Amino acid sequence: MATRETKIRTRTQEGLIEVLVLVNHPMETGMRKDKASGKVVPQHFIKEMTLEHNGKVVAVAHMGPAVSENPLIGFRLKGAKSGDKVKAAWSDNKGESGVAEAVVDAG
Amino acid sequence: MTPMKRRTFLKGSATASVLAVAAAAGLLRPQTVLAAAWPQAAFDAKDMNAVTQALYGAADAPANSAIQIKAPIQAENGAVVPIAVSTSLDRVEGIAIMVDKNAAPLIGSVSLSGAGAGYFSARMKMGKTSDVKVVVKAGGKLYSATQNIKVTVGGCGG
Numbered sequence: 001m002a003t004r005e006t007k008i009r010t011r012t013q014e015g016l017i018e019v020l021v022l023v024n025h026p027m028e029t030g031m032r033k034d035k036a037s038g039k040v041v042p043q044h045f046i047k048e049m050t051l052e053h054n055g056k057v058v059a060v061a062h063m064g065p066a067v068s069e070n071p072l073i074g075f076r077l078k079g080a081k082s083g084d085k086v087k088a089a090w091s092d093n094k095g096e097s098g099v100a101e102a103v104v105d106a107g
Numbered sequence: 108m109t110p111m112k113r114r115t116f117l118k119g120s121a122t123a124s125v126l127a128v129a130a131a132a133g134l135l136r137p138q139t140v141l142a143a144a145w146p147q148a149a150f151d152a153k154d155m156n157a158v159t160q161a162l163y164g165a166a167d168a169p170a171n172s173a174i175q176i177k178a179p180i181q182a183e184n185g186a187v188v189p190i191a192v193s194t195s196l197d198r199v200e201g202i203a204i205m206v207d208k209n210a211a212p213l214i215g216s217v218s219l220s221g222a223g224a225g226y227f228s229a230r231m232k233m234g235k236t237s238d239v240k241v242v243v244k245a246g247g248k249l250y251s252a253t254q255n256i257k258v259t260v261g262g263c264g265g
Contacts, residue, residue, distance in 0.1 A: 047145050058223035063215040064150045066232045068187045074228030
């Protein structure tokens, strides 16, 4: 399966560094029916997203299928500054995964 | 020679006691929390108290005004409802977002440590108009905040 696009960017919000992660992912609940075939579309959703700041894990998000399609997940960091490295990694219930890295831009 | 040895011994014991204090104060604990597996029981739970119990081992989470929920009061499209949670509480360890009227209330939960600030945002699906509850674990205690979001078009099973 094609790799899913994962985007990461940072900005300053309320004095903290905000990290936004966008993943191109269907987030199927397992309850939706395909209109053409009438068959239930199987569950397919991101279960876990880990955020690293300068190589250290600072946040782990566990998600269920009720997170919207193409999830946009936001974290904030204390004491982060321009030039710091942030990395987000996710994995879903079908074993797919993705990673995106960025350098903090506090400007 | 003897004073040297004594110095070395003091240094060694000081390091050990700092570690012991750090462990006792819970500074080392977040690492083990972050390593936790995907909480199946919490995502399967059918009501918000059961979710809180499964996630944090207790269901009692008194309302606290230091938790802010930023979400629309009315959402036109239940498939994509933006929500942002921020809190000024100290030592935030975890944040969980729940939608009362969804078949499975838990949307997601985040564990934080180190530089991770008390903030989490996402976009969620809502089946119908419902209370949205946020539970925050900070300094070993649970707190919550609730907001009602009206949904015009449901976002589940569409």
